[in-house]
Amino acid sequence: MNDLAQRLNRELGAAAAFLSPEGRRMYFPYGGILGQSAQARKCRLNATIGMAFEEDGSPLVMECFSRNLALDKKAFLYAGSFGNMELREKWKALQMEKNPSMKKVEYSLPVVTGALTHSLRIAAELFAGPRDEMVSPDLFWDNYELVFGEAAGCRTSHFNTFRRGRFDSAAMKKALMAPGEKKILILNFPNNPTGYTATLEDAKAIVSAVGAAARAGKRIVVLLDDAYFGLVYEKGVHAESLFAEFAALHPNVLAVKLDGMTKEDYVWGLRVGFISFAFKGASEAQLKALEAKAAGNIRSGVSNVTSVGQALALAAFADPQYRRQKREKFAVLKSRYSEIRRIFARHPEYAERFEAMPFNSGYFMCVRPKGVDAEALRRHLVEKYSTGTIVLSGLVRIAFSTVPKARLAGLFANIHSAIGDLT
Ligand SMILES: Cc1ncc(COP(=O)(O)O)c(C=O)c1O
Structure with missing residues (x-):
C-alpha cells in the first residue's frame, strides 16, 4: 500500500476500521504535481502547471x-446522465471533422463526463478490476496511479517509453504479451509529461503491436487519453x-476515447469531457450498451454533469469566432515551442548538462x-533561481504553456546554471 495512504490510516487509528478496501488505499498525492506546484507558487518563473497563460500572464x-456567460435559463435544468444530446452530437461531428479517419468507423455517441x-x-470502474492490469509507458501522468491503482485497485505496470528517440513500441x-489474458493499455498523445506524440511510423508500430497481441489471444482495452488533442507542432507526427x-x-x-475541452479549448475549470467506445464488428x-454502462456509472457517481458547462460549450461551438480564436491560442503555444527549439540551437553547450527528451506537441x-538528481535540481531552482518546475520519473517537466515566450531563454x-551549481 502507498506510504501516504498508510500514514492517513495510522492517523485515523481505530477509525480506519470504518474504511472500505478502496478507502484504505486512498490518499491525497500532496507530494506529486500538486505539492510541487504549491512550492513554486511564489516563483518569478513558474513552469509547473498544466494550464496556459498569455504572454502578459493572464489566463x-x-x-x-468568457463572453457567453449570460446563458438561457434552460442551462440550469438537469442535463441527464448521458449528457446534453445536442452537445453529444456536436462533439461527435467535431471529432470527425478533426479526425477524418473517424468518419470511416462505427462508434458510439460520446457520453458527457465531468x-x-x-x-x-469511468473507464477504470467499467473495465479495470482488482485482477486486471493497467499498462502504460513509464513516463505518464501521475494521476493514472491514483485512478487505476488506488481507486480501482487494479495492478499497474509500466514499459519503457523511448528508445533511440522514438516511442518504444x-x-x-x-508488456502486452506478458502473462495475463486481459490488459488495459493507456496511450496519451500529446503526452504529459513529455510533450511527445507518436510519429506516423511510431503509430504504425503501435497499432501493429496491439494487433499482434490481440491475434495472440490477448483481450485489450485501449484507453486513448486525448486530453491535449490538436496541439501538434511538427510534420510527420500522427x-x-x-x-x-x-x-x-x-x-x-x-x-475507448477520452477527450474533452479542458486542455484543447483552454477551459480547465469548465469540467466538460467525453467518453466514446468502439470495437471491430x-x-x-x-x-448503446456501452453508452448506458457509462451513463449508469455517472448516475451512481455525480448523477449528471454540469449543465451550465455543457450549455457554455454549445454556445462557444456555435460562436462564429470559435475557430479563429482557437487558431490564435494554438499559435501562442506553437511560437513558444519554436522558441525552445531556437534556444537549444543557439546553446549547444546546454546538452552537456541536460538532455531534452523527445517532444513535438502539447503543453x-x-x-x-546529467550527473545531478532531478529532485535536488528542482529544489535548487525554486530556492536560488525562483524557477518552478515539476519532477516526474526522474525528469524535469517544463510547462511552456505557462511561460511567456520572452522568458523561456531565461528559464x-x-x-x-543550477545544474552547474550542483555538479
Ligand atoms: C494526460 C492528462 N489526462 C487527463 C488530464 C485531466 O484533465 P481534466 O482536467 O479534464 O480532468 C490531465 C490533466 O493534467 C492530463 O495531463
Missing part, C-alpha cells in the same frame, strides 16, 4: 467562452487520434539533468 482563454479525469475514472508489445485505428483493429480490442445495440517538454539558462 489564455477564448472570448467565445472532464478527462472523470472519463478515466517493442517494450509496449512485450496528428489524429489513434482511436479509429483501434476501433477497426480486431474484435479482441476495445477502443460492434453492433449499434452493443455500442510540456522534459529534460533529463533554460537558469536550469543550465
Whole structure:
C-alpha cells in the first residue's frame, strides 16, 4: 500500500476500521504535481502547471467562452446522465471533422463526463478490476496511479517509453504479451509529461503491436487519453487520434476515447469531457450498451454533469469566432515551442548538462539533468533561481504553456546554471 495512504490510516487509528478496501488505499498525492506546484507558487518563473497563460500572464482563454456567460435559463435544468444530446452530437461531428479517419468507423455517441479525469475514472470502474492490469509507458501522468491503482485497485505496470528517440513500441508489445489474458493499455498523445506524440511510423508500430497481441489471444482495452488533442507542432507526427485505428483493429480490442475541452479549448475549470467506445464488428445495440454502462456509472457517481458547462460549450461551438480564436491560442503555444527549439540551437553547450527528451506537441517538454538528481535540481531552482518546475520519473517537466515566450531563454539558462551549481 502507498506510504501516504498508510500514514492517513495510522492517523485515523481505530477509525480506519470504518474504511472500505478502496478507502484504505486512498490518499491525497500532496507530494506529486500538486505539492510541487504549491512550492513554486511564489516563483518569478513558474513552469509547473498544466494550464496556459498569455504572454502578459493572464489566463489564455477564448472570448467565445468568457463572453457567453449570460446563458438561457434552460442551462440550469438537469442535463441527464448521458449528457446534453445536442452537445453529444456536436462533439461527435467535431471529432470527425478533426479526425477524418473517424468518419470511416462505427462508434458510439460520446457520453458527457465531468472532464478527462472523470472519463478515466469511468473507464477504470467499467473495465479495470482488482485482477486486471493497467499498462502504460513509464513516463505518464501521475494521476493514472491514483485512478487505476488506488481507486480501482487494479495492478499497474509500466514499459519503457523511448528508445533511440522514438516511442518504444517493442517494450509496449512485450508488456502486452506478458502473462495475463486481459490488459488495459493507456496511450496519451500529446503526452504529459513529455510533450511527445507518436510519429506516423511510431503509430504504425503501435497499432501493429496491439494487433499482434490481440491475434495472440490477448483481450485489450485501449484507453486513448486525448486530453491535449490538436496541439501538434511538427510534420510527420500522427496528428489524429489513434482511436479509429483501434476501433477497426480486431474484435479482441476495445477502443475507448477520452477527450474533452479542458486542455484543447483552454477551459480547465469548465469540467466538460467525453467518453466514446468502439470495437471491430460492434453492433449499434452493443455500442448503446456501452453508452448506458457509462451513463449508469455517472448516475451512481455525480448523477449528471454540469449543465451550465455543457450549455457554455454549445454556445462557444456555435460562436462564429470559435475557430479563429482557437487558431490564435494554438499559435501562442506553437511560437513558444519554436522558441525552445531556437534556444537549444543557439546553446549547444546546454546538452552537456541536460538532455531534452523527445517532444513535438502539447503543453510540456522534459529534460533529463546529467550527473545531478532531478529532485535536488528542482529544489535548487525554486530556492536560488525562483524557477518552478515539476519532477516526474526522474525528469524535469517544463510547462511552456505557462511561460511567456520572452522568458523561456531565461528559464533554460537558469536550469543550465543550477545544474552547474550542483555538479
Ligand atoms: C494526460 C492528462 N489526462 C487527463 C488530464 C485531466 O484533465 P481534466 O482536467 O479534464 O480532468 C490531465 C490533466 O493534467 C492530463 O495531463
